[in-house]
Amino acid sequence: MGEHRGTHVPVLLERCLELLAPALQLPGAVHVDFTLGLGGHAEAVLERFPEVVLIGLDRDTEALTHARHRLARFAGRTHLVHAVYDELPRVLEELDRPAIHSGLFDLGVSSLQLDEADRGFAYAQDAPLDMRMDQTSGFTAEQVVNEYEPGELVRILRVYGEEKFATRVVSSIVRERQKGRITSTSRLADLVKESIPAAARRTGGNPAKRTFQALRIEVNGELAALEAALPAALDALAPKGRLVVMSYQSLEDRIVKRALAARARSTGPVDLPVELPGTGPTLRLLTRGSEPAGEQEVADNPRAASVKLRAVERLDQDGTTGAARERPRMSTTHGGQGRLRPGEREEGEGKA
Numbered sequence: 426m427g428e429h430r431g432t433h434v435p436v437l438l439e440r441c442l443e444l445l446a447p448a449l450q451l452p453g454a455v456h457v458d459f460t461l462g463l464g465g466h467a468e469a470v471l472e473r474f475p476e477v478v479l480i481g482l483d484r485d486t487e488a489l490t491h492a493r494h495r496l497a498r499f500a501g502r503t504h505l506v507h508a509v510y511d512e513l514p515r516v517l518e519e520l521d522r523p524a525i526h527s528g529l530f531d532l533g534v535s536s537l538q539l540d541e542a543d544r545g546f547a548y549a550q551d552a553p554l555d556m557r558m559d560q561t562s563g564f565t566a567e568q569v570v571n572e573y574e575p576g577e578l579v580r581i582l583r584v585y586g587e588e589k590f591a592t593r594v595v596s597s598i599v600r601e602r603q604k605g606r607i608t609s610t611s612r613l614a615d616l617v618k619e620s621i622p623a624a625a626r627r628t629g630g631n632p633a634k635r636t637f638q639a640l641r642i643e644v645n646g647e648l649a650a651l652e653a654a655l656p657a658a659l660d661a662l663a664p665k666g667r668l669v670v671m672s673y674q675s676l677e678d679r680i681v682k683r684a685l686a687a688r689a690r691s692t693g694p695v696d697l698p699v700e701l702p703g704t705g706p707t708l709r710l711l712t713r714g715s716e717p718a719g720e721q722e723v724a725d726n727p728r729a730a731s732v733k734l735r736a737v738e739r740l741d742q743d744g745t746t747g748a749a750r751e752r753p754r755m756s757t758t759h760g761g762q763g764r765l766r767p768g769e770r771e772e773g774e775g776k777a
């Protein structure tokens with residue numbers, strides 16, 4: 426993403442709480458904050474729902490230290506775990522919690538990561554090219570920039586950064602690295618700026634934004650982790666459990682939309698009047714497409730500008746009970762019950 430997120434205000438906090446509230450009031454509710462960060466959303470959940478047990482995950486040890494301090498007064502009902510969010514099944518097993526009732530993903534980088542110059546996420550501050558959310562393992566952006574084959578770099582910038590001038594940017598990178606390693610965020614940001622045609626530089630914000638987003642996604646394996654984490658989260662969700670996901674760029678949101686829509690429609694034959702066991706929808710969509718933040722929130726909190734929120738509820742009957750049940754007479758996915766027929770578009774498909 427790379428956009429300014431200097432504020433510490435949790436995005437769409439009231440909307441998240443409103444959507445999750447019915448699940449947070451279930452007896453013995455367990456809430457998983459998959460992206461604990463500075464603990465803003467988690468703190469509000471713990472404050473307003475005094476019975477809820479929180480499992481907070483983050484791959485960033487600094488974020489965990491910060492959140493542990495902030496949530497210290499709730500220590501009796503919190504488990505804060507250093508983990509990538511697709512490790513949920515292992516974490517639940519270790520905590521002996523077979524199911525969860527509520528979950529929140531607030532994707533991307535935290536203001537802590539952006540504000541701490543030495544993490545290398547921000548193109549506006551000079552720092553070593555690191556960009557690892559988990560600084561205890563993995564490879565850095567410096568390694569990607571200096572060691573990847575040019576063709577691979579072009580692919581990453583195009584796919585993860587949606588950078589139209591990927592070939593030009595990579596040509597500059599390759600020329601520069603022949604002279605010596607590129608080690609700093611400002612050198613990279615300057616190189617990107619110099620490679621983009623002047624006319625294109627005048628629109629669309631800082632030209633380095635797309636390259637930095639692409640490198641961050643590559644370094645942290647962000648899309649693969651999300652692809653694996655969503656099914657794991659949905660599998661763990663108890664009946665009437667709810668999940669909210671907030672993404673900040675279209676690649677993430679596309680993954681979220683597909684993962685949720687796939688379980689919100691029938692997988693049975695289109696022309697049968699009844700649902701066969703095991704083929705019914707297991708989720709109900711709680712949002713119409715994706716929800717943005719309101720104007721006032723965006724004015725108060727720049728990070729909210731690109732947010733897309735989606736939410737679902739796990740259905741009581743998941744089609745595995747063995748009983749054939751009547752299929753709702755709907756042909757679209759709205760409300761999450763219908764099944765797409767050939768030629769129909771997935772709800773929200775075609776929107777950014």
Ligand SMILES: C[S@@+](CC[C@H](N)C(=O)[O-])C[C@H]1O[C@@H](n2cnc3c(N)ncnc32)[C@H](O)[C@@H]1O
Nearest residue numbers: 460462463464465466483484485509510531535
């Ligand atoms: C936008 S922040 C969350 C902010 C949080 N909701 C708050 O109120 O403070 C995202 C956090 O998710 C973490 N994160 C990103 N990808 C992750 C992953 N795959 N597994 C675990 N944590 C991840 C980041 O390290 C960062 O701390």
